[in-house]
Amino acid sequence: MSLSSSQVISVEDVIASQRDVILEHWMERIHRALQPDAPPRAELLDHIPRFLDSLILAMRLAHSPAQESAACWAAQAALKHGELRLREGFSLDTVVYEYGVLRDCLLTLAREQGLKFLPDQMRAFTECFHRGIAEAAIVYLQQHERELRAAGAAAERQHAHALLAAILDKTTDLVGALDTDFRFILFNRRYQQEFETRFGTRISLGMSLPDALAHLPEQKHRLVALWGRALRGEEFTVVQPFGDPAQEDTWYELRYARLEDAQGEIQGAFHVGRDVTAARKAHEELDLHVQERTAALAQANARLRESEERFRATFNQAAVGIAHVGLDERWLQLNQCYLELLGSTEPELRKLTVRDVTHLEDREKSQSLMRQLLAGELAHYTVEQRYQRRNGEPVWVELTVSLVRDASGAPSYFIFAAVDISENVRLYQEAQRAVHLRDEFLQVASHELKTPLTPLSLKLQMLSRVAQAELSSITARRLQRDVEVMHRQVNRLAELMDDLLDVSRITAGQLHLNPESVDLCVLTREVSARFTPQATRAGCRLQVELGCEALGQWDPLRLEQVVSNLLSNAIKYGAGRPIHIRAETAGNRARLTVRDEGIGIAPEALGRIFHKFERAVSERNYGGLGLGLFITRQIVEASGGSIQVESQLGRGATFIVELPLARPVDTVSHAAG
Missing domain, CATH: 3.30.450.20 (PAS domain)
Incomplete structure (x- = not known):
């Protein structure tokens, strides 16, 4: 490539005059290096001259005020060139190489012509290339990034599709x-x-x-x-x-x-x-179960309503008073019988408490029992007490109270059940007065009847002595026998009078004991000896077994009465059979056992034979008032002891008395219940 010496000496003029030569040389070199077998695209061929013209303009205006605009325009042309080359598939290195070829061509041309670039021209020339290369690099990177992103998105879509397919198949x-x-x-x-x-x-x-x-x-x-x-x-x-x-x-x-x-x-x-086959089947089973449960619930509700109706009818029509009472003792609900018993209406009673209608003398006892019920000390209680009616009249009731608790066990409310016993109380009081009059009569009658028995007994003793003096006479011997019979009857009558007097004393709380040192064994031997003739007449043989001395502080007369009553009973009900008597010590207690082999006692009678006027057999077959065992028990218990009986029908009866061996010497007054 050569230039004529007649050319202008400015670099831009030289470049402009040799424009076509430079373009031809540039394109030939680039094409030979990069695309030897393919002609360049028309779009690129059209753009290369414009790019060179923009470069010449930038150098021509390097020293003028329009320098910046020209340089920017040149850089845009360089960028456009870079974009076109990258679009064709060339790499960034190829674009940089092209810029380098053009730069070398221009510098070689200037050197051959002996020309130098001015500083402004050199700066414009360099900036044009540098900015073009930088912008092309940015475009390249952006395009590369888009390509990578597109390739990554496609890979991600492919991976996601494969993952989705695997998930769906699982x-x-x-x-x-x-x-x-x-x-x-x-x-x-x-x-x-x-x-x-x-x-x-x-x-x-x-x-x-x-x-x-x-x-x-x-x-x-x-x-x-x-x-x-x-x-x-x-x-x-x-x-x-x-x-x-x-x-x-x-x-x-x-x-x-x-x-x-x-x-x-x-x-x-x-x-x-x-x-949902299993779920449907379960649902059908559940529906069936729900239907069955619904039917059962309907039946239960019907039974509940029926039960509620029965309860309401029972509550309202009960022959006894029934009421619900709050923990604050206020009346919650009362049936008609309770309202009649209290002589008031429900609205009136709802303003009152239990204490308000309870008789003044019974309030403290009622309050104490309710407190014990709340404390769990009682499950329920029954008490006889008085209510005060609205008109001031007292009414006796037998009151049973229980406490209702909730599911957690906390007290909820009281249930009161009251029965009017005013008539019973009246009859009881009248009976008590009658019993009192009877006891007074028996006491007076006993004294009055016993008074002539004493001289009668003395007369019989005198007749007995007279008869004994004339035993050679048949009449005397007969008289002696008659006197003995009369004397036994008088003694029996005296014993009955004594029993009646004792019952009167016991009932009045006037059974006095005078304890002193007594040996039970000795006393048993003496009483048994006195009963030997009577036992012999009844065909009984007394078998007495005595242990060592059994000393205690007891009333000797009353203890003798206990032994006599037990022996008399044994002879009466065990006639013709032996009677076993045993006195001994057992630990710190003295024990007396009297056993007969007679008719025995029925099981249902064992609990009542120690009560007043109670008998285990008919009085038509066996005499007596039914007081002996009652008196015996009162004396034994007053002495600090106990008495019990063991028996079977037809196999006799055994009475066992136990007394303490040591008892303080004092005089006690025992009241029988």
Whole structure:
């Protein structure tokens, strides 16, 4: 490449005059280096002259105010050139190489002409190339980034699609999708298997649903109708078999919905099916159970209503007073009988408490019992007390109170049940007065009857002595026998009078004991000896067993009365059989045992033979007032001891008395209950 010496000496003029030569040289070199077999594209050929012209203009204006605009325009031209080359698929290195070739051409031309670039021209020339290269690099990087992003998105989509397919194949649900032409665009393995099992067709992507069911027109019509609803935008759920409803026993819950892309374009429809056979069966069983439970509950409610009605009728019509009382002792509810018993109305009583209607003398006792009930010391209690009616009249009631607790065990309210016993109390008081009068009469009668017995006994003793003096006379001997009989009857009558007097004393609380040192064994031997003639007459043999001395502080006369009563009973009911008497010590107590082998005592009579006027046998067969065992028990218990009986019918009876061996010497007054 050569230049004429007649050319102008400015660099830009030289470049402008040699423009075509430079372009030809540049294109030839670039093409030879990069694309030896392909002609450059027309777009690039059109742009290269403009790029060179912009460079010349930038150098020409380097020293003028328009320098910046020209340099910017040149840089834009360089950028355009770089974009075109990158669009053709050239690398950034290739673009840099092209710029370097052009730069070398221009510098070689200037050097051959002996020219130098001015500083401004050199700066404009350099900036043009540098800015063009930098901008081209940015464009390249942006394009490369777009390419990488597109490639990454495609890979991600491919990975996501593979992952989705794997997930769908693992699920036990049915998943399928159709496009707007009813062609399959998605399904999982379970869907494919179930479809083939139920309809006999193995589906594939792109297959038409109507074609897959062409051999089953009824099923085709049914499923196309369902998919059509979904394609029209209806979201719904059906529970039915996947195949023919008339022949299937496997039920699915199938949810249909339309399928749209991000822009809202309709792509098709899909459905998801879940096997609900077990759940349906469980639901049916649950429905059946609910029906059964509902029926049972209805019956229970009916029984409850009936029970409530019975309770209400029982509460309101009971022959005794029933009331509910709060923990604050206020009346909550009362039946008619309770209202009549208190002589008031329910509204009036709701303003009062239990204490308000309880007799003044019975209030403290009532309050104490209710406190014990609240404290759990009593489960319930029954007490006889008085209420004060509204008119001031007292009424006696037998009151039973219990406490109702809630589910946690906390007290809730009281239940009062009251029976009017005013008439019973009146009769009892009258009976008490009658008993008192009777006791007074018996006491007076006993004294009055016993008074003539003493001289009568003395007269009999005198007759006995007279008869004994004339025993040779038959009349005297007969008189002696008659006197002995009369004397025994007088003694028996005296004993009966003494028993009546003792009962009167016991009832009046006037049984006095005068304890002193007594040996039970000695006393038993003496009493047994006195009863020997009487036992002999009854055909009984007394077998007495005495241990060592059994000393205690007892009233000797009363203790003798105890032994006498037991021996008299044994002789009376055990006639003709032996009687066993034993006195001994047992630990710190003295024990007396009297056993006969007579008629025995019935089990139902064992608990009452120690009461007043009680007998285990008919008085027509055996005499007596039925007071001996009652008096015996009172004396034994007053002495700090106890008495019990063991017996069987036909096998005799055994009475056991136990007394303390040591007892303080004092005089006590014992009141029998």
